[in-house]
Amino acid sequence: MAAKKKFPYHSAFVACNGGCHEGNGDSSCSYGCIACGLCVNTCPYGAISMNEYGVAEVDEKKCTGCGRCAEACPQQIIHIHEDANFIAVKCFNHDKGAASRKQCDVSCIGCGICEKTCTASAIHVIDNCAVIEEKYCLSCGMCAVKCPRHAIYDLRGVLTPTR
Template sequence: MAVKKKFPYRSAVVACNGGCRAAEGETGCKDGCIGCGACVNKCKFGAISINEYGVAEVDEEKCIACGACTKVCPQGVIHIHECANYIVVKCSNKKKGAEAKKQCEVSCIGCGICEKTCTAGAIKVSDNCAVIDESVCLSCGMCIVKCPRHVIHDLRGIFT
């Protein structure tokens, strides 16, 4: 059983939506979750499962942020997230624009709209993918509202 956490707490997050699962063969994303299950097998708390899209998904209530899953992920798409900030980017695709769109129906295309929208300066586009500096983010949700590809998510479910 997981340890009860104090606020703010940490949890693992998978930076992949699974939209690339819609694309078959070589057109699929090479940067996202491959659904291998290594993280599921490594997690001693039963906090990770493979969802209907074939992508690892973390149950925040069970996760104690031990980091075991981050170490075994062959794609490097799992990271430990400070849950005082509920805004996350659910994509790891490094391709730009049209190529990213071909690979995944919900991939970041590196357009920079989120970066321009963020009044706190918490979002930067790096390697054609949005990255949030959790220590600066205000969790206002403007990036979620403006993202044309719906790549940025609110873990609370408020901005859906």
């Protein structure tokens, strides 16, 4: 079944990059994707699959932003994006830096470098994790370039490698 894109833009986004699965074999991060498959089974458009890291991944071309996957996710890491923003924080870990570092090689540690770098004041560290306010983000990618842990991505793969 082909999904029809409608205006305004809506698409699901998974805030996990799978670094906790890759480094430790099993997920030691209590905030990340647990690969349960509920989102995959719930999506009526076939827009979600599991990637090589064991993390749910959304195909934006198929996604209509209906929100069923976000409702089904037991970890609450799937969100509906309202803007076609290419810069995203692919981490939802709220532990402090040292604990976060132990769980995942690419977790947000809440250092605040992204917040200091953003000229649009679109990114803030809340509960030890970077959060982007999409309506203010210019998609310049400076936060992604400066992120020491590579938890912020340019989803196009232009400024940072995609994962």
